[in-house]
Amino acid sequence: AQSVTQLGSHVSVSEGALVLLRCNYSSSVPPYLFWYVQYPNQGLQLLLKYTSAATLVKGINGFEAEFKKSETSFHLTKPSAHMSDAAEYFCAVSQGPNAGNMLTFGGGTRLMVKP
Amino acid sequence: NAGVTQTPKFRVLKTGQSMTLLCAQDMNHEYMYWYRQDPGMGLRLIHYSVGEGTTAKGEVPDGYNVSRLKKQNFLLGLESAAPSQTSVYFCASLRELLTDTQYFGPGTRLTVL
Numbered sequence: 325a326q327s328v329t330q331l332g333s334h335v336s337v338s339e340g341a342l343v344l345l346r347c348n349y350s351s352s353v354p355p356y357l358f359w360y361v362q363y364p365n366q367g368l369q370l371l372l373k374y375t376s377a378a379t380l381v382k383g384i385n386g387f388e389a390e391f392k393k394s395e396t397s398f399h400l401t402k403p404s405a406h407m408s409d410a411a412e413y414f415c416a417v418s419q420g421p422n423a424g425n426m427l428t429f430g431g432g433t434r435l436m437v438k439p
Numbered sequence: 440n441a442g443v444t445q446t447p448k449f450r451v452l453k454t455g456q457s458m459t460l461l462c463a464q465d466m467n468h469e470y471m472y473w474y475r476q477d478p479g480m481g482l483r484l485i486h487y488s489v490g491e492g493t494t495a496k497g498e499v500p501d502g503y504n505v506s507r508l509k510k511q512n513f514l515l516g517l518e519s520a521a522p523s524q525t526s527v528y529f530c531a532s533l534r535e536l537l538t539d540t541q542y543f544g545p546g547t548r549l550t551v552l
Binding site: 432 | 443479481489497543545
């Protein structure tokens, strides 16, 4: 089965600084990868997804992620952090149609933004 | 268009009690999922359904049962609750393709004493 690993359960940045959240995947086939964001006491909201069309994927709220096959990575970045970006971020991989298209999630990274 | 809704939002049970969580979606999606979220472990799939009348086990199915009698509803049951089932439960739905987006409900916070 495919899996994802998120490095760093907590990341703290200053407002205006670069945001980098790391995600590495393990897959024997081309993966379909997703980043979701969870604000406090809410459900998950899709930020962006990689479906093999383009390696650089742009999402909502100024986030983007680059799929790097050689590094088996799909790191999430944002050039300038805002206070409103404070949330928990999850990387996920789809297990494909033979497994009901279910998602397998990483452990999550909590992003804190300091003023 | 309400998207994915879950009831109840909060529940406290005693060990051994039973309950049913309801998930409803109004997007005519084929696939529905139940996840549980525990600190540091992300979301783990409990059961899922690829269509009305069908269900399948996910990663952590023990202690849970599900039913999908109507396309728009997906029920998660706990027959005899245990403290290890204290968690936040999320329902999600997917139109059809793996490249489609899974839409999540707001969650149900369950505490088992």
